Amino acid sequence: MGTERIPLAKHDYNGPFGYQLLGGIMRYGSYDAKFLNPIAEHVAQLHQKDPYMFADNKVVNSPFKNPFNPSGVNGAGYDPATAMLEALGNSPEAAKKFFTDEPTAYNEDGTVNHGAKADLGKGIDNYLDFFGNEKWESFPDVNSLDQNELKASTDQMPDALGHALEAATLGYPAGDPDAGVVRDADNAAVMQQVMEKYGADAGLLKEHEAMADSLGTMGAGYIDDINWALEKNDANSPFAPGKNPDGHLDFADTQDKNGRSVVRGFLSTLGQHLDAYATVSAAEQVYTRSVLEGQVGADGKIDTGAARATVHTGSEVQGMLDQSRADQVEVTNLKTHEDYEKAVAKRAGWVEFGANGAAAKAGLNRCIADAGWGVFLTILHAKAESAGREVIAVDPRNTSRTCPECGHTAKESRPTQEKFHCVSCGHQTHADKVGALNVLRARLVRRNANQA
Known part of the structure; x- marks a missing residue:
């Protein structure tokens, strides 16, 4: 019934589509993959066939604003594609399968088209590339002709896509962190695809800027693997995973057999967006401190080699973020803006971090104060558990x-x-x-x- 019109009153010949009504409910719940994913896939394939299909019953300047999404968050509810992405953002297992399983072809009535290949567009064979297309075409999902609202509506799909990817990569609902979640190989595989896609094309995230905060959250969640990749995934690195190797990124299938180049591109992209920059920067500084503390043995002796490598890599991560952020601020003619000053100040702290221990300690103290002890302890406990360590x-x-x-x-x-x-x-x-x-x-x- 998703493509059928549902009359809400007698003689209602312009009623909502079934998927519009369903989307208004599903965007706020958590659902099993067997229920959610066929609907999400069908909606995506309907969108590919006709991006404006669900605009047929749209009413502008109606007294009933946001008829199928009363909150108005990420759309009035006419476009079910955004609603399904939000539903995936609340459903980690479904989101993971949505981005890793081979797409299933559906007929227009929602039945499976056995033996056919899903049509997601020329050269596109997965839903990350489908929704992450810089040429994404849709209609403004708002009941208004106000230019500001129309412009803001272009952020709705990317923001919802970010939420779906958070769930798919981190293993918990977007915005609801759970340190007890154990990620698996499929979670890591989606994260690698995201890093490769957005790290290779910084301009793509500028088109989808509303999801930058989600990418920052994902980067923070994989901060240990980011550091490990910069050490070329060396098994003897202080960043090498202590347990659950399947849930970590080893980039073994890349051309250079490690993720150094992928990570450098990804960090450079994130650094251009303030929310992502701030999130990953705070996570890196907290993680660096936790690894440094792990280099003190039971006898009180410090593994100076590992400690030095930890500081060097932490400086490299922060340096790439800060350089990218400072360059972006300067390019946009905001050199005197406080954002630029903050970027320069943090960059200076981390340059000193690599030079002497006193500045390192000051930089860490400052970063922990910036992040807040609650954030610090949450990340520290999660990463310690992942590495098989005790806090x-x-x-x-x-x-x-x-x-x-x-x-x-x-x-x-x-x-x-x-x-x-x-x-x-x-x-x-x-x-x-x-x-x-x-x-x-x-x-x-x-x-x-x-x-x-």
């Missing part, structure tokens, strides 16, 4: 002022940012090493107490 929170107060030899605490024992010289027993070492040792000891105490 134990400790009180950091005075950890860099307490002598690891005699236990005396005094701010005078820190004559400089880097130097520790105990005023009680005379012990001397690097201040960061003192802090690391004391944090480690506090962590061991907390862990032993939890096990007792």
Whole structure:
């Protein structure tokens, strides 16, 4: 009944299509793939055949605004293609299958066209390329002739597509993060396709700018794999996955057998969009700190090689984001705008990050303050679990002022940012090493107490 007109009153000869009524309901629920995906595929193929099919009953300046989507978010509800993408955004398993399974061909009445190949357009054989087409054609899904509303309507499909891709790649409904989700190979496969598509053509995301925030969220969710790819997916890298390798990106099927070039393009694209830039930047800084903390062994010794590699790669990620962001701000003649100043300030912090530990610590403190402790802890716990590590929170107060030899605490024992010289027993070492040792000891105490 999706293509049939449904009369809502006696003598209603211009009633809504079945899919318009269904879309108004489905965009807000979570559905099984066996129910949702045939409908979503059929709607997509109807759109391919006639992008203006569902505009037949559209009423402009009607007293009944947004008749099939009362919230008005992402359309008045005339276009069911956007509604189905929103439904996929709430249905992770369905979204994953929608973007990975081979498309099924449907007849106009919704029955399966056995033996036929789905017509998604010339050279297009998957729904990511179908919806991610820069030449996407549709009608303004608004009840207005206001030019601002008409212009804003072009963002509706890309925004909904972003939500569907979030669900497909991250394994949880868009905007509803769940650290307990375990991603699989299909989740990772969709993410790789997204990175390759939008990383190879920065102009495409400018056409679909409304989904930039979703791509940033997805990039943050795969921040460990992004770092690993920049180390050419080396199995000995500190970023290599500790468990569930199938749910991670290894880019083994790419031409260079690693994802370095794909990731560089993807980060450069994201850096041009403020929301994506901010999200990935915060995630990178939090992740870098968590990996650095993992380089302190149980005996208090630091794996300096791995720590150095961690800092170098973290600097590279942030540097690419900041360079792209600063270039974009300058190109759009906003050099004096506060966005540019923030980009330059963060870039400077990360240049220093690679040069000395003091600036690194200051940069990390600043980034954690920017991100907020709630975001920090959420990402840290999720990434630690993914890597098979344990997170134990400790009180950091005075950890860099307490002598690891005699236990005396005094701010005078820190004559400089880097130097520790105990005023009680005379012990001397690097201040960061003192802090690391004391944090480690506090962590061991907390862990032993939890096990007792």
